[in-house]
Amino acid sequence: MNYERTLIITGGAGFIGSHVVRLFVNKYPRYKIINLDKLTYAGNLANLKDIEDKPNYRFVRMDICDFEGVLKLMQEEQVDGIIHLAAESHVDRSIKDPFTFAQTNVMGTLSLLQAAKACWEGDWEGKRFYHISTDEVYGALEMTHPEGIEPPFTTKASSGEHHLAYGEKFFTEDLKYQPHSPYSAAKASSDHFVRAFHDTFGMPTIVTNCSNNYGPYQFPEKLIPLFINNIRHRKPLPVYGKGENVRDWLYVEDHARAIDVIFHNGRIAETYNIGGFNEWKNIDIIKVLIRTTDRLLGRPEGADMDLITFVTDRAGHDLRYAIDSTKLQKELGWEPSLQFEEGIERTVRWYLDNQEWLDNVTSGDYQKYYEQMYAGR
Ligand code: NAD
Ligand code: TYD
Numbered sequence: 001m002n003y004e005r006t007l008i009i010t011g012g013a014g015f016i017g018s019h020v021v022r023l024f025v026n027k028y029p030r031y032k033i034i035n036l037d038k039l040t041y042a043g044n045l046a047n048l049k050d051i052e053d054k055p056n057y058r059f060v061r062m063d064i065c066d067f068e069g070v071l072k073l074m075q076e077e078q079v080d081g082i083i084h085l086a087a088e089s090h091v092d093r094s095i096k097d098p099f100t101f102a103q104t105n106v107m108g109t110l111s112l113l114q115a116a117k118a119c120w121e122g123d124w125e126g127k128r129f130y131h132i133s134t135d136e137v138y139g140a141l142e143m144t145h146p147e148g149i150e151p152p153f154t155t156k157a158s159s160g161e162h163h164l165a166y167g168e169k170f171f172t173e174d175l176k177y178q179p180h181s182p183y184s185a186a187k188a189s190s191d192h193f194v195r196a197f198h199d200t201f202g203m204p205t206i207v208t209n210c211s212n213n214y215g216p217y218q219f220p221e222k223l224i225p226l227f228i229n230n231i232r233h234r235k236p237l238p239v240y241g242k243g244e245n246v247r248d249w250l251y252v253e254d255h256a257r258a259i260d261v262i263f264h265n266g267r268i269a270e271t272y273n274i275g276g277f278n279e280w281k282n283i284d285i286i287k288v289l290i291r292t293t294d295r296l297l298g299r300p301e302g303a304d305m306d307l308i309t310f311v312t313d314r315a316g317h318d319l320r321y322a323i324d325s326t327k328l329q330k331e332l333g334w335e336p337s338l339q340f341e342e343g344i345e346r347t348v349r350w351y352l353d354n355q356e357w358l359d360n361v362t363s364g365d366y367q368k369y370y371e372q373m374y375a376g377r
Contacts, residue, residue, distance in 0.1 A: 275323025
């Protein structure tokens, strides 16, 4: 088969990466999609069971820091595009072990950039290095309106009831970087390297910075899947500080759609912010999670409110994130497809319907999947 394009998607066995791989494999049968993933604790091939036998899909277990390995793969497969999601992604882990974050997020990104440069230099035409980053690089916004105000923007992601903003300022693409956690510092550094490769060598790069994602296949160390699982088992819900921190939530499939649109139509060397204009205080989201999970489990709605347990705050806990994605909406016509309530209902239902996935992940059994699947190949 002569493929129109051959793309490497890094981190394709993780949460967001698996949705991006699935979208590209299904939507573009004439593209060859290579999922390059080291399979750390966060990588799980069970996330891709439904597409693993498609002819245009290939999985390669590899560390992005392995420059020689990546270069060889790119040359052999004549790769013409990279969508880079592989990273260490959990803030709490970065506080305990910043070295791993610098290694993967900074050195790993640099290794990919160097391999792409070695392959493509002199013929940048049609090539693309698309780096997926986070809104956390911008630091924290002030919460000038703790009770919430009418926001200046309206999108499908925000519901009527909770469509509030907690300050006048939003993250726009021109803001200077002010990362606070080792995670966001490492992501910020990798963003700078990507832009430097455009400015210095002319590599066709794009960077996007997205807000918090939620949806199926998220590793249950992050707020939403962790709390759904704890509610299910009636375990305490550890709320950091007073639960007043604000995050801007986007359904993961909407992020994957944005990546598709930007990969194909985004302007080279540009940055696009991706978000749902959908700000929520943690404590409000937690109450919605409890009510929804209780209802879907047939328990009296709100019966599990007493699981809420306020614990010591995260060190350096950013107060508020809120993305302004006007540029993306105006330039490329993307907008979120789901109302937040619909997305949350879908998400809770998915975790409750996929208890085997959740149990495998929480027990660590999922890590045997790769060994079984590839035994003898
Ligand atoms: P995740 O932790 O669920 O998955 C990360 C994936 O990368 C895993 O499959 C893991 O095995 C792989 N990986 C880690 N180190 C690797 C290495 N050295 N070599 C190859 N593969 C490696 O992460 P996620 O939540 O899906 O995030 C994906 C990307 O999106 C990250 O770059 C993250 O910074 C960014 N992002 C995430 C969010 C969010 O809310 N989750 C929001 C904005 C941006
Ligand atoms: P998280 O899902 O870790 O994403 P991020 O830190 O990248 O925003 O956390 C979302 C919010 O929930 C954040 O403000 C921290 C808070 N949180 C808790 O209160 N308790 C928890 O157990 C976790 C994991 C997060």
